[in-house]
Amino acid sequence: MRLLVIGKFGTEVSQACKIATDKGAKIINAENIEQGLQKLLSGDGVEAVLIDVEQDIARFVIETMREHITTPIIAYGINADSKKAALSIKAGAQEYLPLPPEEELIAAILESISDEKLEMISSSEVMKKVVELAEKVSPSDASVLITGESGTGKEVMARYIHSKSNRKNEKFVSVNCAAIPENLLESELFGHEKGAFTGALNRRIGKFEESSNGTLLLDEISEMDLRLQAKLLRALQEKEIDRVGGSTPVKVNLRILATSNRDLKKEVKEGRFREDLYFRLNVIQLQLPPLRERRDDIKAFAAYFSGKFAEQNSLAKPKIADDAMRALEAYEWQGNVRELENTMHRAVLLSNKGVIDKNCLMLEGIENSNENTNGSELKTLVGRTVSDVEKELILNTLGSVSGNRSKAATILGISLRTLHNKLKEYEASQQVA
Ligand SMILES: Nc1ncnc2c1ncn2[C@@H]1O[C@H](COP(=O)(O)OP(=O)(O)OP(=O)(O)O)[C@@H](O)[C@H]1O
Ligand SMILES: [Mg+2]
Incomplete structure (x- = not known):
């Protein structure tokens, strides 16, 4: 970074x-x-x-x-x-x-x-096959389209391919096509010349030139609009780009990887994605299966993430109890690896005497023996404002982890910054009162 x-x-x-x-x-x-x-x-x-x-x-x-x-x-x-x-x-x-x-x-x-993640866990047979294929195609310059549900590890796979390629010592640049507003994406990718549009007071080098000799990941490519798709296709075919407002094309030498969690073939059929671009990108397709279809990976992920988060929090690596492991292996994991990662993060923070048991997982639909949000408690919440209940929840959570803000933020599922802001708000309102 x-x-x-x-x-x-x-x-x-x-x-x-x-x-x-x-x-x-x-x-x-x-x-x-x-x-x-x-x-x-x-x-x-x-x-x-x-x-x-x-x-x-x-x-x-x-x-x-x-x-x-x-x-x-x-x-x-x-x-x-x-x-x-x-x-x-x-x-x-x-x-x-x-x-x-x-x-x-x-x-x-x-x-x-940050985006520097590079561990590639694969223990199930299906995932091992996908990784094998990825390793086989890594050294070539062929475009690779990585598909799969949200949280299956598409970005991790893209970085892995780069790390195994001949370009591994060059830059890996990633552009999230969904996160950048449509009208700014063109300049982000291709750069612009001075005077290209009102406000362009300088020349800007875009991501295509920035990643020259390296790898460019076009993340969530299905979100790119049709006009820009045409420009991208030209860049891939000609291996040169036009900066916005530029009159001389610039040669680029890069490897393109793309990800999508939509079915691009269907997008093509419905006229939202150019067919010719689809074929250009889809030289090789790596399809990452959802976690529920590779349950043999769950144990390896659980061990890996519990170790990672224990280390981050300066704790000894906790043991995962048998009932917890059974629950993990049986769960649906709609959010795939990302959901499992968050679950293990929370579980590490809630672990007791170095053990993660089923209660620490707090999985939806799986009964916790210390569950306390029963019907009558819900009824007592009626009549109170959301912000009031939120305050109580935040303060109680903070209390339960001895005031450790980063632990509390993780358990609450909010950013550390949001937690800081909320606490400041409460402090300020107390001073007023
Ligand atoms: N094989 C893997 N080994 C290690 N970590 C993984 C693996 N797959 C996924 N992860 C972890 O799971 C999380 C989600 O992965 P990633 O961001 O690559 O998913 P994604 O498919 O790009 O999701 P989205 O579609 O939401 O962008 C990340 O924190 C990543 O580190
Ligand atoms: Mg992603």
Whole structure:
């Protein structure tokens, strides 16, 4: 993960960067917003921007928007007050990071924007076959279409293919076609020339050029509109791209991987996806089966995730009790591997004396012996406001994990940032009352 830090490099910022670097991030520094903008335009692969609240964040946000840049912007403040934090969010920053840094918070922010996952678990026969096929096609430059339900591991597979390819020492660049607004996606992919549209005051290098010699993942490609599909097809056929507003094509040399959780053939039939592009991308198709069709993987995943989350929380790896394992293996897993991952994360935090039993899993439809939300308790909730009940739930959860905010946030299924904000809100309302 590459982070661009805009502002003076004082002690607190260095501390924060050290934590981020230890967690695998690369830091690029810019002294002011002009320099920062140039770095973003140059195709340096910046994945998030950290900017000092003392900088003119509003102007920076406007300038990145003008250039159709969608990189997330996080403001930081050194011993700053909550007013400044609020102002930075109002100016367009997505998050606010108080410094001196809290390691936990930096880890959470990095995790929310990070994409460096590379463990490929496969223990079932079906999955082993898919991985085998992936390894076979990795060294070639053929496009690969990776399909499967949400949470089956399509992105993990894309990274795995890159890591096994001849391009493994080059960049892996991923563009989520569903997350970027339609009108900004073209510039994100192909870049633009100065003056290409109102607001394009500079040349911008897009992801195609950024990933040249490497691999470009077009994530959720079914969400790309038809006009852009035509441009993409041309780029794949000619191995050259036109920057928006550009008059000379630029040669690119890259390998394309694409994912979709929709049935692209059906999209073609219904006129939402170009058939010629489908054939171009679908040279090889890797279909990831849903987790419920490869139950032999569940045990390996449960062991892997419980180890991973125990380590993250500085706990010894818990033992998974037999009844818990049986429940895991029998469950439907509509959310696939991602759901199992979240379940194991919660289970590690709820584990008791180093053991994960069935109660720690909190699986829907599976009875917990300490279940306490029975009918009469639900009735007592009637008449209370949602925010009131929410407050009680948040405070009780926090109490049950001895005030550990990251544990509480995980159990509640909200971000650490949301939890911080809620607690601030409660504090403020108490001061008023
Ligand atoms: N084979 C695997 N080995 C290790 N971790 C995996 C594997 N498959 C999935 N995961 C984990 O499960 C989660 C979901 O995987 P991923 O993001 O690749 O799914 P996806 O198919 O791209 O989902 P979506 O369609 O929602 O984007 C990730 O946190 C990933 O690390
Ligand atoms: Mg994905």
